[in-house]
Amino acid sequence: MISAPAPEEFNDRQNEVLASALRLVVEGGEKALTTAALARAANCSKESLYRWFGDRDGLLAAIVAHQAAKVRVPHESAERMTADAFRARLVTFAEDLLTVLAGETSLALNRLAISQTSREGAALGRLLLDRGRGRIAERARDLLRAGQAQGHIACDDMTEAYRTLYGLIVRDQHGRWLLGESPDGARDGFAAHARTAIDQFLTLYRATGTPRDQENTPAGAL
Amino acid sequence: MISAPAPEEFNDRQNEVLASALRLVVEGGEKALTTAALARAANCSKESLYRWFGDRDGLLAAIVAHQAAKVRVPHESAERMTADAFRARLVTFAEDLLTVLAGETSLALNRLAISQTSREGAALGRLLLDRGRGRIAERARDLLRAGQAQGHIACDDMTEAYRTLYGLIVRDQHGRWLLGESPDGARDGFAAHARTAIDQFLTLYRATGTPRDQENTPAGAL
């Protein structure tokens, strides 16, 4: 069981320690994060670690929460956009998404949460899902909603549309990266692929009366 | 370092033990797979485990190799297809892909390989990538190539086309499942979503002279 996911904030010293912890995880994976190693790296005592975070699971949760807390999604203002501006905003979103997912911090945290799953609870995964991807999805849905309101795209289910958008942007790359393939090779092509993906997305969801648009609403999708 | 990824086959007894090992991993994650627990579950001695698989890493590699070895992709015959038959074959592929990825064995193995990544090597991830996803991708590319040869779709880069197909089918679901979200809710919608995804794919890649088709060939994609 994971101790309370800490809705309360941590103080400066504690955040500093969490930053050290995150660095350990990024560099050496979960097994590099021993309490002794963290105490040494952060110049603090194990006693303090246990006082602040409860136990090791609490520490893991705090690391994820700490990092998730600094996810700051740029607010997508809903002001009037031309079709090109809308497209440009989507391309920017796509580039941002790929950049985040390819980042070693994101990858390390995802690996950490995934390896903690399976054991009943999956609290870390939920945390990452809600506070990480959730925020990003929210931003994208706002943007899509604005595009829909202004007639740039036609769709009734923003969540469905977002999932399609995500799929076109990310494809199988996140999985490959998680399994150890280096994102470096792909990183050069982020901008180019972002444009391609958005073109594809707009082809599917463009509002110019393409007859297939009604089909893009499957039934029981989670 | 992981001992030789065993190109040689294992005998029946060893395969039996590997099946037990896989069951342990599926049920309890990596940390449930202790040598003692496996010896007990498989009614074998720890001594035999070390004789057969070298060390724990070798055992993990053997588990992955063992499971990957039974990936049998139905051969996609390239005989003449109508457009509808081609579409149906794609839908079947999509359903198969979702069913495999949502399976607890696949999820457990992916979690195992992902949690082993980060530490230099990532041999398990490579194994899974090559012998798991690779086979599936190969099957899909064969099918796409046949469709292309018979004029059902237009694209010059099968790998790019396959990645788009994968993205449209899987979207963000694999990641969510890996993080602990239950596939059960989505499972009912597999068939419906498979059809939707294939419709979208065909919209993008249909050969009927849609002018956007040339754009589907980004530059530096990995």
Next chain:
DNA sequence: GTGCAGCCGAACCGTACGGTACGGTACACA
């Protein structure tokens, strides 16, 4: 000053796990 709280660093404890060694059994083969 005295007392107290928070913290560091190090020593300590218990245990779980990877890996090894050994005794005992079944079976093949001569």
Next chain:
DNA sequence: TGTGTACCGTACCGTACGGTTCGGCTGCAC
């Protein structure tokens, strides 16, 4: 019948790690 091989089950060893305790230092309240 003797010898060897492969195996099981168990006991064993060493260590690494989670978690606790303690002594000592600093700073603050009074």
